[in-house]
Amino acid sequence: MKVIGDGMGDVIGRRIEDLDTPVVTIDLKAMEANIAKMQAYCDRHAIRFRPHIKTHKIPEIARLQREAGARGITCQKLGEAEVFAAAGFDDIFIPYNLIGAAKLKRLMALHGQVRANGNDAGKISVAVDSVTVAQGIAGAAQSAGLEFPLLIECDTGAGRTGVQTPAAALELAQWIDRAPGARFAGLMTFPTLPASTPAFLAEALSLLAASGLEAETVSGGGTPQTWTAHTIPQLNEHRAGTYVFNDANTLAAGTANEDECAMRVSMTVVSRPTGSRAILDGGSKTLSADRLLWKHPSYGVIVEYPNAIVYAYSEEHANVDLSSSAQKPAVGERVTVIPNHCCTVSNLHDRLLGVRDGKVEVTWNVQARGLVR
């Protein structure tokens, strides 16, 4: 499709500092350590871990997560699931309300593919938060002679999707239980908010049990919520994506340290218009315009100038305030940025570069980027 490449040419074996900027690199040792640490945590607490691939959208990385012990993967969009099914994954959960004939047809085809990937034992599951959505899936599944496992999404405090009360969860579970073509498979929430989640889940599970319904899976999610997942006894599964690369958000949340930030963006100072202002060679089309969820006011952390504030973005420029930096970079100097949100960065780039000891060891096509349907 592209008539021209990405201006990088052959990069294997080249050192980071010899790559043209801006360029997104993934430190392989840090990523491998992140994968191992998360899996060890979940194993220690007997929580099934189902990584969310939205962060990298790269089957090769999901394979590393699976080899470490992950049980299945999470995909946010059907198009992502199709890429991972084509790459052989046999246990995919889509925590998304899938609606409409086009998507339901694709979902049924995907089911066949995933089942075959697992030698007829592969499975795909989906979350719903209304009868309208459950009805569509159940109807399509029934026509295809299938019984589809549906989890109920619970809004346990985050205020996005999900049923609002334990009673509503029960009602929907009962509807699913009665519907030919659907099977009630459990509860899920995102993100797991320790303050409000346990009470919601406990009440919902007790209502379900009283009605003879078993929630086989109770799934929580979110990277900053990871290390407290074991404090919520109802959960038997956790989904996290960001942890694999980490970013300024997990750094600011205190759930990762700088060494664990595997995603770095090498950038060049292209202008120093004033004594306190520097401009970098990438903005919202390189780093995304996502703000920090936490207190720090910057669009990303500059490793070499930790007191610098990336105070504004335009599409291809980042504006940096150096007022609080004793040392200040010159035009042409390279800096390393830890972006605010690694998931949206991956989605902007056609490939990511894996580096070990500062040298490019592997490149990955971001195969599932841009698949919004």
Next chain:
Amino acid sequence: MKVIGDGMGDVIGRRIEDLDTPVVTIDLKAMEANIAKMQAYCDRHAIRFRPHIKTHKIPEIARLQREAGARGITCQKLGEAEVFAAAGFDDIFIPYNLIGAAKLKRLMALHGQVRANGNDAGKISVAVDSVTVAQGIAGAAQSAGLEFPLLIECDTGAGRTGVQTPAAALELAQWIDRAPGARFAGLMTFPTLPASTPAFLAEALSLLAASGLEAETVSGGGTPQTWTAHTIPQLNEHRAGTYVFNDANTLAAGTANEDECAMRVSMTVVSRPTGSRAILDGGSKTLSADRLLWKHPSYGVIVEYPNAIVYAYSEEHANVDLSSSAQKPAVGERVTVIPNHCCTVSNLHDRLLGVRDGKVEVTWNVQARGLVR
């Protein structure tokens, strides 16, 4: 590269309401009218118009702009310029500080291609704001036996890149004038801020004239600044990108009306968790996380529910507050969103669909998307 398509299949001839969501469409009549209106304005005021292709990144659309009368194009990154040079464009301006051996090598190759595109009269020009950057380009050009036209970027009030004073513009122009390999070709600013731009330009031009230097081109930019370009007598060129599609920003700025918003995103309500909340099937990976530059608090305008506020995004969801909407959409209902910033939306999608009278007439690959270097 992609093992799987975008879930759309063959779309030509299909009606918008039959396309799966979320999907970005461009109304062709609106786009054609936008192109004609802008060109007529510039023609009427004898301002050369040089559209910025960062908005669409699609050579076919730039050809329509050229056929309407545009004189050359603007590309923000070298990678974009390479795509448009490969598509035959012969007059490209890159208002960006290009730094480093890799980019300078590509710039010289690009020069050859663009020159050939114009039967040895094609030209590429670049903006600089420091001697450091000018020196790099002049040196590479001299080695290649070329003389490169350089414009000086002036920060006339926007606070991004650019020299800070008319005296600094003169000093840099004199440096360029003396440098083998470079030729002083004019001044540029972005965006043109009517309040502060005229005085800066007038003083710089007077200093230049007193030193015997002529600014062949004086170029302003920005879509919201378009319709006042003629009030700044120093400008003989204007660059705008957004006007071709328009968006909630130009709508809020009052420089476009809703009929002129050619880019629309068809989306589906996937959840109605509460009486006042709706969730749409796309977030920052579909619509970008760019905020409005103006007062309106929403991430985009919902055409059918003009009082609804898109108050939050996550990657694949948009949260809508319906408190002020008398009518409220049900789960499964389709809505039409005018996104905040069309330029960052194009960059997220592999293709855009051109529709006429509600039917898909053409699809375009967003050929220059993701080319950040």
